[in-house]
Amino acid sequence: MQSQSTQSNRSSHFSSQSWRQNLWLKNRDSFEGYLFIAPFLFVYIIFLIYPFFKGIWISLHEWNLLAVAFNPDAKEFIGLQNYRDMLWGRGMTWGLDNLLGWRLLGLAMLAPIWWSVQRGALRSKAAIWLSLSIVLLFGVILGIHPGDDGRWYDRRFWSIVWNTLAFVLLTVPLVTSIGLGLAIALNRQSPIMALFRTIFFLSQVLSVTVVTLIWQMIFSPSQGIISNLLQVFGLEPITWITNERLAMPAIVIATVWWSMGFAMVVFLAGLQEIPTERYEAARLDGAGPWSLLRHITLPGIRRTTTLVVILQIILHFQVFGQSHLITRGGPNDSTQVLVRYIYQTAFRDSELGYASGLAVLLFVIMLIFSVIQLRLNREEGV
Amino acid sequence: MKLKLIRIISSLLITALLGSVGLSQTEITLARFLGDCEQAGTNIQEAVGEACIIQSIINNFSEQDNGITVNTLPTDWGNYYDQIKAMYAGGNAPEVHMIHKSRLPEFASIGVITDLTEDLAEIGVDVSDWTDSAIEAITYNDRIYAVPMDSHANLWHVNLDLLAQAGLVNDDGTPILPSSPEEMLEQAKLVREATGKDYLAADFSQFPIGVRLVLSLVWQQNGEVFTADKATVNTPEVRLAVETITNLFDAGYADPNLNYADSQQAFLDGEAAVLINGTWVVDFYDAQAKDPNVALTNYYVSDFPTLFDTPATWADSHMWAIPSNLKRDDPEKYQAALKLLAWINDNNLDWARTGHMSVRRSVLASEAYNNLPHRSEYANTTNIVRDVLPTVKYGAIQDVLNRELQAIWLTGKSIDDALTDAENAVQDLLR
Numbered sequence: 001m002q003s004q005s006t007q008s009n010r011s012s013h014f015s016s017q018s019w020r021q022n023l024w025l026k027n028r029d030s031f032e033g034y035l036f037i038a039p040f041l042f043v044y045i046i047f048l049i050y051p052f053f054k055g056i057w058i059s060l061h062e063w064n065l066l067a068v069a070f071n072p073d074a075k076e077f078i079g080l081q082n083y084r085d086m087l088w089g090r091g092m093t094w095g096l097d098n099l100l101g102w103r104l105l106g107l108a109m110l111a112p113i114w115w116s117v118q119r120g121a122l123r124s125k126a127a128i129w130l131s132l133s134i135v136l137l138f139g140v141i142l143g144i145h146p147g148d149d150g151r152w153y154d155r156r157f158w159s160i161v162w163n164t165l166a167f168v169l170l171t172v173p174l175v176t177s178i179g180l181g182l183a184i185a186l187n188r189q190s191p192i193m194a195l196f197r198t199i200f201f202l203s204q205v206l207s208v209t210v211v212t213l214i215w216q217m218i219f220s221p222s223q224g225i226i227s228n229l230l231q232v233f234g235l236e237p238i239t240w241i242t243n244e245r246l247a248m249p250a251i252v253i254a255t256v257w258w259s260m261g262f263a264m265v266v267f268l269a270g271l272q273e274i275p276t277e278r279y280e281a282a283r284l285d286g287a288g289p290w291s292l293l294r295h296i297t298l299p300g301i302r303r304t305t306t307l308v309v310i311l312q313i314i315l316h317f318q319v320f321g322q323s324h325l326i327t328r329g330g331p332n333d334s335t336q337v338l339v340r341y342i343y344q345t346a347f348r349d350s351e352l353g354y355a356s357g358l359a360v361l362l363f364v365i366m367l368i369f370s371v372i373q374l375r376l377n378r379e380e381g382v
Numbered sequence: 383m384k385l386k387l388i389r390i391i392s393s394l395l396i397t398a399l400l401g402s403v404g405l406s407q408t409e410i411t412l413a414r415f416l417g418d419c420e421q422a423g424t425n426i427q428e429a430v431g432e433a434c435i436i437q438s439i440i441n442n443f444s445e446q447d448n449g450i451t452v453n454t455l456p457t458d459w460g461n462y463y464d465q466i467k468a469m470y471a472g473g474n475a476p477e478v479h480m481i482h483k484s485r486l487p488e489f490a491s492i493g494v495i496t497d498l499t500e501d502l503a504e505i506g507v508d509v510s511d512w513t514d515s516a517i518e519a520i521t522y523n524d525r526i527y528a529v530p531m532d533s534h535a536n537l538w539h540v541n542l543d544l545l546a547q548a549g550l551v552n553d554d555g556t557p558i559l560p561s562s563p564e565e566m567l568e569q570a571k572l573v574r575e576a577t578g579k580d581y582l583a584a585d586f587s588q589f590p591i592g593v594r595l596v597l598s599l600v601w602q603q604n605g606e607v608f609t610a611d612k613a614t615v616n617t618p619e620v621r622l623a624v625e626t627i628t629n630l631f632d633a634g635y636a637d638p639n640l641n642y643a644d645s646q647q648a649f650l651d652g653e654a655a656v657l658i659n660g661t662w663v664v665d666f667y668d669a670q671a672k673d674p675n676v677a678l679t680n681y682y683v684s685d686f687p688t689l690f691d692t693p694a695t696w697a698d699s700h701m702w703a704i705p706s707n708l709k710r711d712d713p714e715k716y717q718a719a720l721k722l723l724a725w726i727n728d729n730n731l732d733w734a735r736t737g738h739m740s741v742r743r744s745v746l747a748s749e750a751y752n753n754l755p756h757r758s759e760y761a762n763t764t765n766i767v768r769d770v771l772p773t774v775k776y777g778a779i780q781d782v783l784n785r786e787l788q789a790i791w792l793t794g795k796s797i798d799d800a801l802t803d804a805e806n807a808v809q810d811l812l813r
Contacts, residue, residue, distance in 0.1 A: 067492045069471040070706075155806065222644050242587045242639040244793035328588065332789035347464035348777045350488075 052363075059083070059356035066350050075353075082357035086157055091150020098145040106138030126375065156333060156341070157358075161365070163248070164337045167319055168369075170252045171259075172312045178256060179263025179308065184297065186264070187271045197268070204261035208321030215254035216241070216326055241327050247335045251322040259315070263308050270304030271297070306377045310370050317366045338362050407451040408718045412440060413466060413479035415459040426729060431666050432736045433457070439732065443725045450718045452478075463777060470494055475705040477719045481528060483519040483699035488774040490522035495703040496716075499526045505717075505724045515767070516741035519699040522772075528701035529723040531730065532738035534661045535697035535763050536594050538687065542680035544655040548576040556759075559687040563626040566689060570635035573655045581635040583654035586791060588641035590784040592627070594696035595658055597783075598686055599623035601694035601768045607783065610771065613808035615783070616801040624790060624797055626689065631791055638791035652677030658686075661763075664737025668755045683737075683756040685763045697767030700738070702726060739764050775811040782807040 034041075059082055067074040110131055116122035146152055182200055186193050203211070219240040221227050227237030240250040278296050287295070298305075320339040323329055329336035338358065346355035414436065422429060422437035424445050429438040437454065444452040455476060463485060469475045481489065489495045502509055507529065509517070516530040540557045550558040550569055560566035570581030585591040600607060605619030614620075630636040640648060649657035650670055664683055671681035686695035702723050709716045726733075727742075731751055734740040745751050752758070773779065786804035789795035 064492075065467055065471050066489070066494055069473065070492055070494050151806075155803070220644070221639060222647065239639040241641075242788075242792045330785065330788055331587070331792040332795055333785060334793070343464070344778075344781070347461075347467055348781070349775070350467065 055356045055359055058353055059360050061353045063353035063356075064350045065346060065352045068352070078353070082354045083361075085153040085354065086357055086361065089146045089150055089152035091147040092144060093147040093150070094140075094143045095145060096143060099142050103138045103142050106134060106142070109134055156336070159333060160336050160338055160341050163333070163335060164317060164319070164362075165365075166248060167252065167255075167323075167335075167337060168313060168316045170248070171255050171316045171319075172309060174252070174256045175260050175263050175312055176305065176308055178260045180267050180301075180305075182260065182264040183267030183271055184293070187268055197264070200264055201261035203258050204265075206258070208258075209325065211254060211258045212322055212325035215250070215257075219250055219326070242331055244331050244334045247327045247331060251319075251326050251335055254326065255316070255319065255322055259312070263312070266304060266308050267301060270301035273304075274300035302377065306373065310373055313369050313373065314366055317362065317369070407449055408714055409451045409453060410477040410715055410718050410722065411453045411455060412722070413455045413462075413469070413476040414457055415462040415480060416457060417459065418457050426732050429732075430669060432662050435732055435736055439726060439729045440722075443722055448721065450721065452722060470705070475707075477708055477715050478702060478704055478722055480531075481701055481703045483701065484769060484772075484776045486520070486522055486527060486701070486703075487772045488776065489703065490525075490527045491774055494706055495527050496706045496709055497525045497527060498529070498704070498720075501720060502526065502529075505720045507724050507727055511742050511744050513741055513743060513746070515764075516699065520701055528703045529727055530741040531700045531702060531726060531733055532661075532741060533697055533699050533764065533767060534738050535767050536591070536598060536658055536660055536686055536695050537664070537760050537763065538684040539649060539657040539659055539663070539667060540682040540684055541649065541652060541655050541678055542682045544573060544577050544579055544652065546680075548572040548655070557682055557684060559684060560689060561687065563622075563629070563689055566626070567629055567633065567635075570630060570633065574635055577655070579652070580637060580648070580654040582630055582656045582658065583636065583640060583645040583648045584658040585642040585645045586636075586638040586640065587788060590780050591642070591658060592638075592787050592791075593780060593783045596620070596623045596627065596787060597770065598695045598768070599626055599689060602688055602690035602692050604692055607770060608773075608779070608808055608812060611812050613805045613812060615805035615808055616798075620801060621797060624787065624801070628791060628797070638788075650676055650678050661737040661739060661760075664756055665735055666737075681756075683759045685760050685766065693762075693766040694768045695763060695766050697763075697769055699741070773812070778811050779808055782811070 060077060060079060062076040062078050062081075064074060113122065113127050113130055113134075117124050117127045152158065186197050186200070206214075217223070218225050219238075221237040221239045224237070226240075230237055238246065240246045274297065278300070279292060282292055282296055318339050319337050320343065323335045323337045323340050324343070327335040329340055339362070342355045342358045342362070345351050345358060416436055417433040419429070419431070419434035419437040422434050422441055424438060424442040426435065426438045426442055429435040440452050440454060444450065462480075466475070466479055466481075475494070481495070509526070512520075512530060513533075515533060517526070519533070520526050520528040520530050538559065540559075542551060542555070542557060545551050545557050548569070550572065552558055558569070560569050566581075573579060573581045584595060597607065600619050600623045603619040603622065605614070605617060605623075607613070607615050607620060627636075631638050636654075637648075645654075645657060646659065646663070648654045650667070667678070667681055670676045671678050685693075688694075704716065704719045704723070708719060730740050730742045731745045731748065734745060734751060735754060737756075740746050740751060770776070770779070782804055786795075786800040786807075790797055790800045
């Protein structure tokens, strides 16, 4: 009894000591941990966190690039005025029929969402949030527009946002599906396949300047490959770059060619994670190629797909070189994208404050799309 | 003992430092556009074309025994001003850089480039040798901010063989050019019927050459696209100028889809009778016309014809500036930079060989200058040069006009809509 109590005393004494020791060890552990991440943290804070907040700070100013560089006091704090100039206009009204087609299309997205809930593929809580945001965006926000004698403060801003969005909506599914198709087709052990894999990945290695040069040559109506081919068949050359309807497809094609190699490689890695036994078992059960793709391959690379899609979204919202070098944003602003607009505002017009505001907005848009994609995928995973 | 050692070491260090300074060259960095010329060398007289002539002038200076080495930065035109401004903003502006007359207000108004007014005489630059328009070009608020190098303008580059087939060449060998929009359409029709070729080519889809063309036609009607604080883009004059061009497109006598390189190639290939481009290509086209492999053989250069009341053609000016902090922070480099500008000014005749118009009275009066190829054919251009009013928003305004004009001829945007949008956009910029 006594010995027991002594023991327990001792043990409690011991445990308190070990607790302290643990704490010290833990602190030391975390100290060492911090030491290990310090180089990364240092770089991260200096090159990402600090510039990010500095950008927000600049966006609250009237800030002339040259003037402030020459005299740091030449900036003026103007609060949120840059954001007002960007997002708002004068004489704004709300109308039921503004952008009616797009809004109906957006609202129609409610149907598949609730259909997914019925099938149990989507939780109803998520569906409610998604539906609410769709109703808010397409039902209410897109109804706002300048009245008869009003106008947006920045007339070009919304069409440029739309161009950027259109570029992303065209590019991301194309890159993802072509990358996946190539990966499935080339996922075999043979020297020929390895050669093809290398060939398809090669374009990824090129810089944007080289890619745009190549495609400028291909698209050129007077000397390009495409127009030469067409002339063989007696057809008129296509003016890709100067045609309002073809300019955006042209830079999308160049971009898909450029970045499908990366998607392919990531998908190849994902495909090799899927155990071959699953395919064998499915084949024994009589599954055809379509069923294999639908029930084994696609579920097996869901995480890979999310990674590819989110990386592509983030990458392609920042499209610049293709628009800047191939079409110069034209014709008639049809390929003018946000980053090129930010670049021109900052460097051609020296309006660093407004440009920073645009950059902050681009960040918000990319964040929204990435979060939606992550959420949807998590839902599907459940 | 210790103290002595320190003294010895420090004196050694100081000698080493001084020695290296004494031996080393003053290195100055130069930014320009005009493109690369890798094999420029130092022989100025043998160089042909803008890039090679200017680089040989720079190389020659750098190689001289003057203790100064010049380091030329990449020379692309596309993003030149963005790069220069980024360098200024980053605090590492080049010691010497090129600038246009049209961009001078933007830099001079903020004070980032040096006021050279007092310092030109002491390096042997004679201001009184510069033409009045050159002095006007380098002056902001009555102070001189740059050393001028040329005046350059839009010209009509002519394929005489094509015009001759259409019967549009005088007995003295000069081309018959239009004196009204209607006459231009008639002549274009004649060329098409006689040769099957386009009448006119120009870069209508890339650089603002189309803008400069329209501006010239507006000035010829005594119009303007903006005054000090008011955009006047949506006016009958601008509309008529635009229609003068679109009539050619509509009739199929010109192709708006050509960019700078394509339009130039079309002219050299003998696919267009007239090319609208600047003074900077005269010696290059002259050399091309002598090449038996090039379709263009009978090359002629003409002043921009007067289609309306007043002769006018778009013009600008190349000049050289020095950042304003250099004089204060590094007088040695400042002196080196000034010497380089003086050297460039000394070689003005060779720069004019490109086709540009000289800014020096002594050069303009010289026999060598007046005997340059084709020079007499566009001698009157210097009297009809025009540009928009000085503005710090020049780059943005030019891009607005280029965007809206291209929208008209490339996307079928109505002239009314485009001119209204352009006027609003320019007004926002002038605000």
